[in-house]
Amino acid sequence: MASGVTNVAFAPPPDQTWTRVSPLLARMRRTVVIALGIPVVAGVAVGLSFAWDTAGPIVGIIGALVLVWAWFAIGRNFRSWRYVERADDMVVTHGAMFKKLTVVPYGRMQLVDVKAGPIARSFGLVSVKLHTAAATTDAEVRGLTPDHAGALRDRLTALGEAHAAGL
Amino acid sequence: MPPASDQKTGDSAPALADETFRLHPLTPIALGGRVLGILIVITALGFAERGASGGASPNWIQVAIFGGLALLLVVRGIITVAVTSYHLLGGELRIDSGLLQKQSKRIRLDRVQSVDVLEPLSARIFGLAEVKVTTAGSERAAVRLRYLALPVAQSLRADLLGRSTGAGEGAVEAPERPLITVPHGRLVGSVLLQMVSWRLLLLALGPALTVIGQQNGHKATTGIGIAIFVWFAVLIAHAIWQRVNSLWEFTVTDSPDGLRVRHGLLSTTRQTVPPGKVQAILIHQPMSWRPFGWVQVRMNVAGYGRADSSKRTTLIPVTDRAFAESLVGWMLGGVDLHDIPLTRPPRRAALRAPLWWRAEWAGADDRVFVGRHGLLSRTIDVVPHQRTQSLRLSAGPWERALGLASVHLDSTPGPVRTRAAHRDAAEARQMLDRQIDRARTARQIGTPQSAQAPRVS
Secondary structure, three states: OHHHHHHHHHOOOOOOOOEEOOOHHHHHHHHHHHHHHHHHHHHHHHHHHHHOOOHHHHHHHHHHHHHHHHHHHHHHHHHHOEEEEOOOEEEEEEOOOOEEEEEEEHHHOOEEEEEOOHHHHHOOOEEEEEEOOOOOOOEEEEEEOHHHHHHHHHHHHHHHHHHOOOO | OOHHHHHOOOOOOOOOOOEEEEOOOOHHHHHHHHHHHHHHHHHHHHHHOOOOOOOOOOOHHHHHHHHHHHHHHHHHHHHHHHHOEEEEEOOEEEEEEOOOOOEEEEEEHHHEEEEEEEEOHHHHOOOEEEEEEEEOOOHHHOEEEEEEEHHHHHHHHHHHHHHHOOOOOOOOOOOOEEEEEOOHHHHHHHHHHHHOOOHHHHHHHHHHHHHHHHHHOOHHHHHHHHHHHHHHHHHHHHHHHHHHHHHOOOEEEEEOOEEEEEEOOOOEEEEEEOOOOEEEEEEEEOHHHHHHOEEEEEEEEOOOOOOOHHHHOEEEEEEEHHHHHHHHHHHOOOOOHHHOOOEOOOHHHHHOOOOHHHHOEEEEOOOEEEEEEOOOOEEEEEEEHHHOOOEEEEEOHHHHHOOEEEEEEOOOOOOOOEEEEEEEHHHHHHHHHHHHHHHHHHHHHOOOOOOOOOOOO
């Protein structure tokens, strides 16, 4: 019954649609998993086959299954990264297994962080994180293109100034 | 005479005059504190060694090393005092420091979240005090003015708070009205009862081992048993002493420039939290206090952080439930916590949180959100809508399987973490949406402070 039931809680706000992030996010993660996963699985399989003949194929099959699962899990997780900018706040959601949805009122934003690690940068991806005075605020949008992220940051900063409410 | 004292705010000075002041000259000694004391004792022992080694000269090496270190410590302190100066410029506090690398720090006083006057034992001996100014942000954002003569520190506190609340220069301490002083007996009793926990089992481990050792004639086991017992007894005694020492004479008063909290036996602390700077409050009842009906009240204040949370975030260490509830209600502008309709998770949440699901209450009126949780220990969390930061919805795999979700209200770091756990998913989303509206309305209107304070219990 259930996971469908829970989805109503994570539906887009009424009369709004989610903005999705760039599919490059999934491609980046898949590339990383494949690039690291295949050599590791192959190495372990070959190494173990010296000790025990049948270990090689068994490890190989299990490893391949895990990688296939990871391929689909990444897709599922990628589709879960969504956000919508509303009049007074921004709603951010992500997570397939552990679902999370955060609402950050513009007036509560302390700063907007734009970040990109070396791998993300090589794929042309940036993440935008919203900070409030609460440490528990969990509002991050990953997988934005630099143009998108820059525009989003500028919009948020302007909205933050317009709505600013003291602590 | 401390040169700082003649810089004290003149009562006749015009509003928001600029002032400059410096640290007290005894600061280097008070800053050295325990370390300096130990160094001096070792140096003195070096001189005294004459007798022990049969009329030889003092142990010059020992004297030179430890005396030198003590001197270095003091000289460093003297330089700090000499190069540090504080300036009150209108609505700003500026601190200039540094000998070679000059530093200048500015704090906007309207951003101040609390002002504390601390008297650690090593400073109290010399009649000195520290003024700690906390602004929103991390714990590192706090500015510590160490040390000033106590009267200077107090007038500076009044001045800072006066400027921060926009009431102008409050050189004269604002009049205060006592709300509560925790009786000594009750404080000690509550601290002792809080020690009643699983830790006592470790204490029992010692005698148990001793008995086993005795019966089997195994001396090592007996010895270990005694050692464990003594070790844990010392640890527990130390914990009790620390709490009693820190919470002694706990007094809360109300004044125009904020809520004042005073406590401490050997080292004392005076905190002042300006009106409206308390972000969230909780009333907590440890299991062992339930027969007595005692509770404690703690608060979130931006900038207090979690590092020294239990010390600075305590509003009342122990009191009656009724008084705590009326005080909290008053602080939130006349809210009656009993009037707020609370709901519980659906019955199927028992599969996610067996037994405890029954204790997960949550609800809101037009001013505050209230959450209750805990079966054995009980907690009531209260957050005014006006102070909520962000709102969150979460659902783990187990919750999703049951069609449940939890709502969280984010506040500044501190002991209060408000939530409505394991709700029906649709209901959770409804709560979230309503909470968004309430918070927005509250931010636009602002909540008025109420007039009538509760009576002292």
